[in-house]
Structures are given as C-alpha cells and as structure tokens.
Amino acid sequence: MSRLRVGLTGGIGSGKSTVAHMLGELGALVVDTDAISRQLTAPGGPAISAISASFGADYIDASGALDRARMRELVFREPAARHRLEQLLHPLIGAETVRRAALATSGQAVVFDVPLLVESGRWRALVDRVLVVDCSAATQVERVTRRSQLAPDEVERIISQQASRPRRLAAADAVICNDGVSLEQLRAQVAGLWNFWQPSRP
Structure with missing residues (x-):
C-alpha cells in the first residue's frame, strides 16, 4: 500500500504541535x-561546532547549546545571517528527516511537522498533502506570551517573519x-480529516 505523506504547518502559536500529537495518536x-x-x-x-566557527563562540551559551535568543536577534537584524544559519542546519535536518521517515512501517502515513513549510518553497514537491493549522494573529500572540518569556511585540515580530x-x-x-474551539472540538476536526484521508485498512 502506498504511504501517505503529509506536510503539517502553521504559524507560531497556532497549535500545530498539538495537532501533530493527535495525528500520532x-x-x-x-x-x-x-x-x-x-x-x-x-x-x-552535531551543528554546534559549525555554528561556533561561522558565528563565533558568543552564539553558544554556557551549557554548550545554541544561544537561541542571541541568534534570533541577529537573524532579525541581518537576513544574510538567517541564510547562513539555514545553510548550516538544513542539510543536517534534511538527512535526519529522511532517516526518521524511513522508520515508518508498511503503509503507515508520515506527517512532516515543518514550521516553515510554506517559506521553504521545497516541501510541496515532497508531500502528497499540505495541512495547515490556522488561527488569528491575536490568538497566536496570546498563546505564545502565555507559554513563554517573550513579550507581545517580540511575538508579533516573529509572526512578521x-x-x-x-x-x-x-x-x-x-x-x-x-x-x-475546545480541545475536544479540535480533536474531532483532526480525526474527521484523518479518517477521510486514511480510510480504515482491511
């Protein structure tokens, strides 16, 4: 049986991760x-040494991880820095994505949870369907500020990117x-769509 490949995306705070979890269930x-x-x-x-070499040790925090806040500020200021970071990360992400997708059992659908699916311009050719989780910008800002340390204007800036x-x-x-919508209503939407796309196999 052919395997359904779905690209799942949505803006920050849309609830995409919740939908991904439901699809896994x-x-x-x-x-x-x-x-x-x-x-x-x-x-x-695996990416830390290359990031340090390209951007400098200041972009690695005390724990040895990428300093995400510092890097976020840089890529907002300098689009060329975003491109440089993507050139470092995308080949590694791509290779690991392929490896994990290959773990699917025969006929099992694969959902690729990709925050920047539309922005990348390449995922449309790699999946059979694109599923978007949608909500208003006001809802995005409210959700993200509630769950993180980001201020509303910072969230709005992320949305604008x-x-x-x-x-x-x-x-x-x-x-x-x-x-x-409630969590139960969201779950019903997800299950209804999935049953349409993936009718029960004999």
Whole structure:
C-alpha cells in the first residue's frame, strides 16, 4: 500500500504541535523538524561546532547549546545571517528527516511537522498533502506570551517573519481551525480529516 505523506504547518502559536500529537495518536509517524533542529543545536549537538566557527563562540551559551535568543536577534537584524544559519542546519535536518521517515512501517502515513513549510518553497514537491493549522494573529500572540518569556511585540515580530496567513492558507490542501474551539472540538476536526484521508485498512 502506498504511504501517505503529509506536510503539517502553521504559524507560531497556532497549535500545530498539538495537532501533530493527535495525528500520532491516530497512527501516523510524526517527524518533527523543529525538534530535530533543537537536537542538532543542543549541548554537544552535531551543528554546534559549525555554528561556533561561522558565528563565533558568543552564539553558544554556557551549557554548550545554541544561544537561541542571541541568534534570533541577529537573524532579525541581518537576513544574510538567517541564510547562513539555514545553510548550516538544513542539510543536517534534511538527512535526519529522511532517516526518521524511513522508520515508518508498511503503509503507515508520515506527517512532516515543518514550521516553515510554506517559506521553504521545497516541501510541496515532497508531500502528497499540505495541512495547515490556522488561527488569528491575536490568538497566536496570546498563546505564545502565555507559554513563554517573550513579550507581545517580540511575538508579533516573529509572526512578521513567517509566511502571511493568506499565503499559508493558499498552500493548504486542508485547514484545521484552532481558534475559539475546545480541545475536544479540535480533536474531532483532526480525526474527521484523518479518517477521510486514511480510510480504515482491511
């Protein structure tokens, strides 16, 4: 049986990770590219030496991990720095993504959880369907400020660096609305779509 490949995306604070978890519960193999990136830039991670060599030791924190706050400030100020960081990380993320996807069992759907799927421009050709988790910008700001140390203006700045909501929605084969819904209602949306895309196998 052919394997369904789904690209899952959504803006910061959209609830994409919650939807990814639900899809995993429904039987999909979820490959989280953001988690891979964090592992690569954790203390002693495979990307740390290259980041230190390219950006300087100031971008590595006391624990030996990427100083994410400092790097975030740099890439906001200097688009060329973002490109340089992506050139370091993307090949490593890509290789690990392929390795993890290969762990799927026969016929098991694979969900690629990719925060910047639309921005990358390359994922459309790599997946069968694109699923977008959507909510308003106001909801994004409220959720992220509640769960993190970021101020509202910092969250708004992050949102401005991501694909616009209309652009993200235009890329979608399906949209999960996660604005003003309960967790149970969200779960029902996810299960309904998944049953449509993945009818029960004999």
